[in-house]
Amino acid sequence: MGKVERERLNRALIEHLNTIHETLQVLDHSPAPSLKRTNWKDVIQVGEQISKQATNVGMLWSGETPEVEVLEENMSAFFNALQGFLLLAHGSIVGAGPTLSASIHASIKQVVDSSFVLMKDTIATYGSHNKSQKNTIPQLVGTVWEACSALKKTPSTNITAIGRALTQSAVSMKDVLREMKELKPSSPDLGDEEVPGELEPNLDDNDDPFMEDLGNDLSPEEMKVAQLTTNLVSETLVVVKELIRSITGLVKLEASGNSSDAFIGSLERLLKLSQGVGLQIDELGASLYPPQEISLIRASVEVISSNINEMTMELENLNGLTEDYGKACNGLRISLTRLASVLGTADLVMQKMGSLAVSDD
Secondary structure, eight states, X not given: OOHHHHHHHHHHHXXXXXXXXXXXXXXXXXXXXXXXXXXXXXXHHHHHHHHHHHHHHHHHTSSSOOOHHHHHHHHHHHHHHHHHHHHHHHHTTTTOOHHHHHHHHHHHHHHHHHHHHHHHHHHHHTTOOOHHHHHTXXXXXXXHHHHHHGGGGSOOSXXXXXXXHHHHHXXXXXXXXXXXXXXXXXXXXXXXXXXXXXXXXXXXXXXXXXXXXTTSOBOHHHHHHHHHHHHHHHHHHHHHHHHHHHHHTTHHHHHTTOOOHHHHHHHHHHHHHHHHHHHHHHHHHHHTSSSOOHHHHHHHHHHHHHHHHHHHHHHHHTTXXXXXXXXHHHHHHHXXXXXXXXXXXXXXXXXXXXXXXOOOO
């Protein structure tokens, strides 16, 4: 286990790593649309082979230090499996939109990164007198297992990828809605009455009394705006949920192979519009704390109105409008109108919402 053997293993490792890096550079380019798309199930199966190779790596180091020739053979087998995985995974991106491609690339990166760490660590362990370094190998093998297992949860269609991204956006909206519901009106002044001992601030506590009062001192007028805005966000969340259901209903169209670039483009625009609504809801949540920023609330309401309107038209182009989606939009229309009337922007919002109402015909 001398210097010569370690250098030999390091040269072999560097050669394998360079080959993988070169492959990754080639795969940075999108595959030709004319190519046949790889079934994601095939990618998962190759991922299972990488898991087995990682297990073999761990077993080699479970006892005495393995021979150099054995390590070289094991290294070659592992990187050959990784190379095949990359080529196959690249074929699964044929026909994928930006969101699906990003999801697939993220999963591939986890497998590659964990594999690199495992192989680098095992080679560094050879000839080392540091026993703790050898003990980390099982943990690194487990990381490769997790990365390969995560492939099963990776979306394999554009609709699934878009649906998950929309769901994440909806979860963020729900978090803002929860915070909005915690806003409270200001408490009546105690005047000159003596403050009960249990209400006196304890200066020894770590709690910040100013933070505790944040959002608990809204005037009646501010509270009305907060309540109407909360209703607006609640109705918006219903629209997004129905949007997800509507998009999911289009899965057969994509599965049939009839999905075009225009179809994928519409899905991506729906996601972008929904995420834009989510950003405005974040703005609304921040603007409700006193002193309320009415101008920012007005601006956010206008953007939400415009985005929902565009979402409806985009969904209509996909023939994905449903009765429940229409009802959700009508409920949102009512909430928008009520809030706009209080903010003094009813005419402008109604103009932007002109085509939001969905016919039940």
